[in-house]
Amino acid sequence: MSNSNSLYINPYSLRVNGANREVADSQVSESLLFVLRERLGCTGTKNACTEGECGSCVVLVDGVLTCSCLVLAATVVGREITTIEGLGIAESADEKLLDERGGLLPVQQAFVDEGAVQCGFCTPGLIVAVHDLLEANPNPSEGDVREALSGNLCRCTGYGRILAAVRSACEQMRSPL
Amino acid sequence: MTNVIVARSVDEALATLSEAPDITILAGGTDLMVEINRGLRQLNSVIALAQVPELHRWSIGEDRLMIGAGVTYTTMLNTKLAQAAPALAQAARTVGSPPIRNAGTLGGNLGTASPAGDTLPVLAALNASIVLDGPSGERCLSLEEFMVGVKRTCLAPGELIKAVEMDHLSGGQEYLKIGPRNAMVISMAGVALAVDRKAKQVRCALGAVAANIPRASEAEAWVGERINWDSGTGVDSVLAQEFGQRMAAESSPIDDHRSTAAYRRHAVGVLAARALQRVFSEGTNGYV
Ligand SMILES: Cc1cc2nc3c(=O)[nH]c(=O)nc-3n(C[C@H](O)[C@H](O)[C@H](O)COP(=O)(O)OP(=O)(O)OC[C@H]3O[C@@H](n4cnc5c(N)ncnc54)[C@H](O)[C@@H]3O)c2cc1C
Ligand code: FES
Ligand code: FES
Numbered sequence: 001m002s003n004s005n006s007l008y009i010n011p012y013s014l015r016v017n018g019a020n021r022e023v024a025d026s027q028v029s030e031s032l033l034f035v036l037r038e039r040l041g042c043t044g045t046k047n048a049c050t051e052g053e054c055g056s057c058v059v060l061v062d063g064v065l066t067c068s069c070l071v072l073a074a075t076v077v078g079r080e081i082t083t084i085e086g087l088g089i090a091e092s093a094d095e096k097l098l099d100e101r102g103g104l105l106p107v108q109q110a111f112v113d114e115g116a117v118q119c120g121f122c123t124p125g126l127i128v129a130v131h132d133l134l135e136a137n138p139n140p141s142e143g144d145v146r147e148a149l150s151g152n153l154c155r156c157t158g159y160g161r162i163l164a165a166v167r168s169a170c171e172q173m174r175s176p177l
Numbered sequence: 178m179t180n181v182i183v184a185r186s187v188d189e190a191l192a193t194l195s196e197a198p199d200i201t202i203l204a205g206g207t208d209l210m211v212e213i214n215r216g217l218r219q220l221n222s223v224i225a226l227a228q229v230p231e232l233h234r235w236s237i238g239e240d241r242l243m244i245g246a247g248v249t250y251t252t253m254l255n256t257k258l259a260q261a262a263p264a265l266a267q268a269a270r271t272v273g274s275p276p277i278r279n280a281g282t283l284g285g286n287l288g289t290a291s292p293a294g295d296t297l298p299v300l301a302a303l304n305a306s307i308v309l310d311g312p313s314g315e316r317c318l319s320l321e322e323f324m325v326g327v328k329r330t331c332l333a334p335g336e337l338i339k340a341v342e343m344d345h346l347s348g349g350q351e352y353l354k355i356g357p358r359n360a361m362v363i364s365m366a367g368v369a370l371a372v373d374r375k376a377k378q379v380r381c382a383l384g385a386v387a388a389n390i391p392r393a394s395e396a397e398a399w400v401g402e403r404i405n406w407d408s409g410t411g412v413d414s415v416l417a418q419e420f421g422q423r424m425a426a427e428s429s430p431i432d433d434h435r436s437t438a439a440y441r442r443h444a445v446g447v448l449a450a451r452a453l454q455r456v457f458s459e460g461t462n463g464y465v
Contacts, residue, residue: 009180028180029213029220050214052207053361058276065276070210072203074181075225129275150360151274 012077016040017086023073032071033057036083044084044124048153055152056125059083065132067151084124087131107131110169111162118156126152130166138173140166180222187231187310190337193224195312198334200224204247205280207273208289232284232339237261242303242345246284246338253296254278262303262343264350264369268295271354274361284338290324291363293385293435297324298369299352301382301390303343311336320390327388348372349456353448354384365436366444368424370452377406379456381449386428386441393427396420400453412457414450421450 011024014035021040033050036042036059046056050069057068060082068083088103104112107130117123126149133140133148140148145166154162182200184190194200200222203209212218226232232247235258242261244253250269253259259266272278272295286294287307297320300307306317312335325331332338350371356362367384379400381393400420405411430441 028223029218031210031214051211052273052277055274055276064279066280067207067276069214070206070277070280072181072206072210072213072223072225075183075203075223075227077183132275147360148275151276 009074012074014040014073014077014081015079016042016081017083018080026073028072028074030073031069032059032061032073032076032081033068035073036068036081042083042085046121046124048121052151053153054122054125055129055149056122058125058128058152060128060132065129082128084128087127105131106172107134107165107169110165110172114161114165114168116157116161116165122152122154122156126154126162130169133166134169134173139170180220182222182224184224184226184229187229187337187339190224190226190229191310191312191335194335194337197222198312202226202288202337204282204285204288205249207277207281208285226284226337234340238345240345241342243340243342244283245340246287247282248284250278250281251275253283261345262299262350264299264302264352264371265296265343267350267352268299268354268367268369271295271352271362271364277361283341287323287338287341288330288332290326290328290330292327292388292390293364293367294390295352295354295364295367295384297390298367298382298384299350299371300341300343301392302350302369302371302380303346304380305341305343307338308340308342309336310339315339317342324389344371344373346371346373348374349458351452351455353452355444355448363435366428366430366441366448368445368448368452370449370456372456374406377401377404379404379453381424383424383428383445386430386445388429391427391429393424396423396427396449399423404457409457412453414454417450417453418446420453421446421448424449 009028011022013020013022023035023039033047036045048054048056052067052070059068062079111117129152182193203223203225232245235244235248250272253269254266286296301320305320307323309316352369354364354367356365364385366386369382371380381397383391403411425442425446428445430438432438
């Protein structure tokens, strides 16, 4: 089992944002984060710590919020992976909504409106984490929000505007345009 | 040959392990992937357990709980397990962040066998048996037998952790830990208490202050004699302070990059005193 070839595994295919994507020449040890960014070109998912500390790499795996840096890519064959690129109002949705919001989800729009984005590095991870929170709990308390985002680091904003964006997204979702 | 095997059953995992006993076992990846990403671990082959349904099972019996090795922290927090083993839920609640708790498992905390592993003091206090399966069949070990040193277990080649069984108690329980902030911290000191009313025992275990997960048997015996077991009273702040000092005396911490021995010992005293008052406060412990 330990000849050097064995470090490479056969092409396999991942389901990313609804599409099957072939991954070729991948090493056994590659994380989902690495494969998404370096092999599939999905660079919306960010890479900062590769040890679960910062949350910039979070994605949904079968709907579960997951640090993609801690997932061995070849183990999630057949599972539904949703990255930041897959969040937004799909083309099939109401055209008027699509026009008004430029395809952004209320959470995404709220981050723009509230100035919750500075350098933007943490933003994809935060959007995925907030989306995950609001799907499960559309009316979170301040404590719930802080808890849900405890695994997402932002070195720019001081978090105040991020919390404001989450509040505003909740209001938006309660009384849509 | 495939190098990443996603097992679908315990039998399949055991068969793979018996053919390739040196294959790396991967559960939630929250410890292992950190090592792999840092280049500290060379991988030939991996067997992934996250999709083995049997390992995700848990059940609540009258006297004992069974928790599969693949049960995540999120499950320990969000199911009836949280009422059946409140200290385990408290420990789970302190682990990492939501995505870490969605992935990290009880079996992985045992497999890593760090003295700072947050579930381990709770398992020690609940008299847990760790159920292993492998080439020579099933065996059940206490935590003391299983964890033979810092990050060292007695898992034999080809063996895996199947489940953990532990006491289902009706008395109060508490797990408290201390770290530099409230989220995403590895414990600098941890205390688990579990009250066993039938046996008139306060079971006490310590985390991150020794090479293993010790039960503080002298403090246990001392405090057990001072509780009025009929009414659940007898714990005032003076008693709690002395209990804390006795717990601290039974810890054997070291200085390292996370903290100093002196601070850890002090922290054990504070946490143990607080935990004792909580497990005997009104409304907990089955006392009215
Ligand atoms: C950001 C971050 C924060 C963390 N915070 C905490 C914390 O606060 N407290 C804490 O205690 N831990 C913490 N951890 C560590 C980790 O999350 C836990 O130890 C977790 O329980 C590991 O479980 P896992 O399923 O991810 O294990 P893995 O990483 O998959 O495996 C860990 C080890 O156990 C072995 N193993 C796993 N399952 C089995 C099995 N069934 N049979 C045999 N061997 C097995 C593996 O081979 C490996 O050696 C943190 C980790 C990260 C990345
Ligand atoms: S890159 Fe995955 S958590 Fe930081
Ligand atoms: S906006 Fe820069 S890290 Fe958050």
